[in-house]
Amino acid sequence: MFAANFEYLRATSLAEAHRLLAANPGAKLLAGGHSLVPLLKLRLAAPPAVIDIGPITELRGIAGQGDSLRIGALTTHAAVAASAEVRTSAAALAEAAAGVGDPAVRNRGTIGGNIAHADPASDLPTVLVALDAAVVAVGPKGERTIPAAEFFTGIMTTALRDNEIVAAVVVPMSKRGVGSAYVKFAHPASRYAVVGAAARVAVNKGTCAEVQVAVGGLVPHARRASAVERALTGQPAEAASFQAAAARVREDLGGDVNGDVFASAEYRAAMAPVYVKRALAAAAARAGLT
């Protein structure tokens, strides 16, 4: 557990971070360090330089922005989980953040690092994809906004360019009558998602008016479950329709399900409908409460 030598650099502003990135080809950004540092210690990554973006205060904090919440990239999982705004208007995200790893991980790990790392078993990508969130990426020449569903492109790969930094994620707030939930099958060792399902459901007079669902953990990157969404939209908000719609997730998974020594692909695929069903039920129940 000894990293290879690297240069340690600190950036106090986004501009400085960009300058350091340009001057140090192959450098890695360091946020909470809870994905990068293990890679360094195991020598699975050996960048010539590490640029600590921790001091960039503009990347921290949660603020309202129109109908959305803007969550700075350096906001920790613990801060997301504890935020009253997130809990009321994006309950699924608070729930996912509260279930990441253990307290040490949640107190250091950041939302920006989590999505930039794009581990297929991460929790936050699934929620962000379900909630139609967007990622604000800042390059040397300005910023662009990438929909979460387009941000994640493969196992540990994203649409982020080498010279871009995640500045924030923007999450649409749930309105009255809308509820969201995230349920996961946690790996007993790491707590990463073996299967994760996020849902946002708008309930109108007992009917599922709008349905957004995503699954993660068992596929190369979080993805929308559109077959489920279609099947549930317009159906009564009740157990039988959740179950029937959730069963359609198999169509969304296709042949992409991964497996390992702990849980085979076949098993994970069989669990997806169960977790989608539970996420739908929990989201709909919350919709009824708001």
Place this chain on the structure above:
Amino acid sequence: MSVAATAPAPARVFGSGIRRREDPRLLTGTALYTADFTLPGQAYAAILRSPHAHARIRTIDTARAKAAPGVVAVFTGADSDGVLKPIPCAWLIPNSNLKTAPYRPMATDTVRFVGDAVAVVVADSDHQAYDALELIDVDYAPLPAVVDPQKAAEAGAPHLHEEAPGNIAFHWTVAGGDIDAAFTSADVVVRDRIVQQRLIPTAMEPRGALAQYVPATGELTLWNTTQNPHIVRFIMSVVTGVPEDRLRVIAPEVGGGFGSKIPQIQGDFITVFCAMQLGRPVKWVETRSENYVSTTHGRDHVQEVELAATTDGRILGVRATVWAGMGGYLSTAAPGIPTILHGLMLSGPYQIPAIKEDVYGVYTTTTPVEAYRGAGRPEATYMLERLVDLLADEIKADPVEVRRRNLIPPFENGHAVATGLTYDSGDYQGALDTALAQIGYDNLRTEQAAARAKGRYIGIGVSMYVEICGLGPSQVAGAVGFQGGLWESAIVRFHPSGKVHVFVGISPHGQGEETTFAQVVADELGVAVTDVKVVHGDTENTPMGWGTYGSRATAVGGAALAIATRKIKEKARLLTSHLLEAAVEDIDYADGKFFVRGSPDKAKTIQDIALMANVAWNLPQGMEAGLEASSFYDPPNFTYPFGTHIAVVEVDPETGHVELKRYVAVDDCGRQINPTIVEGQVHGGVVQGIGQALWEQAVYDQNGQLLTGSLIDYAIPRADLLPDIDVRSTVTPSPHHPLGVKGIGEAGTIASTAAVYNAVIDALEPFTVRSIQMPLTPERVWRAITAGKGA
């Protein structure tokens, strides 16, 4: 036995749950472990380990590494061979055709597990050592691997050692009673194939060593994270040739061991070798990933078991064949674990007329296997408790009722079982009844039926055990091939001011004997607990001892301490009689005072006596000065703790998740010196056993690569997945122990795996599930349910 109490008994320090004096330093992070020590001029060692499970080493090129910045030296097996002797196996089971193969501190021509040491870099800093490690080029010719002990014993399996044809390290048999008759006359026979999966002990502190060799004096000092520093000194002396009197071993704070710090492993010898070659202190501390392949593993049995019984559920016989994986080499105590500590325990708490077991110790291309909390006994308890449940299922009887029919009735002094052991004392029925009452067994069965009707699957699992600990009579140790004694020693020394130093040969590393041993002295002599300091862990200032493992520290070391303390008491009585000019027969002792019978005001405290003995102004003729005593205690028999654990689980039929809802542990470890510490030991033990049932497994692929090589994949128990553990006890003193104690370190682990497993199988009864491989991962449980639904 019972005495009518008129007034409340005075609070005794023996038996009170005072706080552990170890905790403040442990909890505030001020305790010092091996890795915390730094010596002037210290260099660091990093060990290159084989990435192959089995390979021939063609060449090793260290030139680039030697030239790297900060590198002091690079050594390979070619350098150490001939300087260091092979690592000895120290439990040579007789009548077993034991084949030991050379276990070199660094491999020379062949590597036999992923993690086998191949070379070492010593550098000025740890980072430089690890950097240079990447510059060593080893050319390996891979050989086929074999990881499953049963498969390794089959004809044509990849072969590890010339010395061990067919990979068989030993074949040991235990037999008692007429086993053939038992099976021919049986109405019912139940069978199972059990895989006791391989576990990784995962002590919080990984292994490490710091060695200092002074060429001018020929003295070697070794800081080592070990459970038994005196054995380390002995074995280190054998391997390095440094005489024992020039060798000092210090076990500073040791962060858990669970058996994995009994053996001396390659890294210990490599560190010492480097320090001796270089004349410079060298430190080596495992990384966690290294720990997972280089420190010993536990369990790894394949068991084919069968039980013969009558239709009314009386057990007639138990027969088993076990393939016990030993790993690539025989670790220090490895052969004794699946044999003496396992095979001899196959009667459990039951009257079983005939028992036969064949145990094959098998070399496999895996990390060596050693003791792991319970060491052999969990594998025996599990086997029996499964068989009894299968029998209950077969004859459609309640599993508790079947147990009752077979229990050994209460006994106070000796009960012989078919494996040849004589248990010391037991009241198995008592422990069972206590546990059943505590959990509310009959109600639970009603609740279970009601829940099932609603599609909820609750299961109740019972596990009864007897274990063997307090190892043990040295004569028996010799007879079973243990290459050492198993007695313990203690020195009790009173200073003039009445403060006490206790020096012991055992080596606690989390169990709390600094507290409990002080309680024993305080209780016997009336000094304050805080006036007694317990010293352990340094061979230079403690008497010889064989270490802390097998729940023996209190059972054996505590007895030595009690006897030494009583010698002090005798001397104090003599000196009091002299000073008070009374006959020694007239001197009584109570509450810290020696007094003339009938005249309690004519008295001396132990502190008075300590002063008078130390100044020695007025001693009776022939009495030596000082107030100190030592004792060497060799137990006349083992001790046999026992108990009953009951687990309640609920299984989610959709996902296969097991939720542990309740857990009751009733353990009988004889008299309890400190019930809080007993409770803590039960908690930790129970949790580790639950880990085996539900979460932990070391998985190798077919090429011998460890797939669960870090804590990201290897699931140790987490507090948030556990219910409160309701700890109860019964007290049946050991008849032969001076304090009546038996040992509690491993009981929890021995009982809990089977309790949880049986509960899960019980929950799945509607799906006619009989057996699932451990750990009971959601997928395995779900598959069993799915298969059961289809049936």
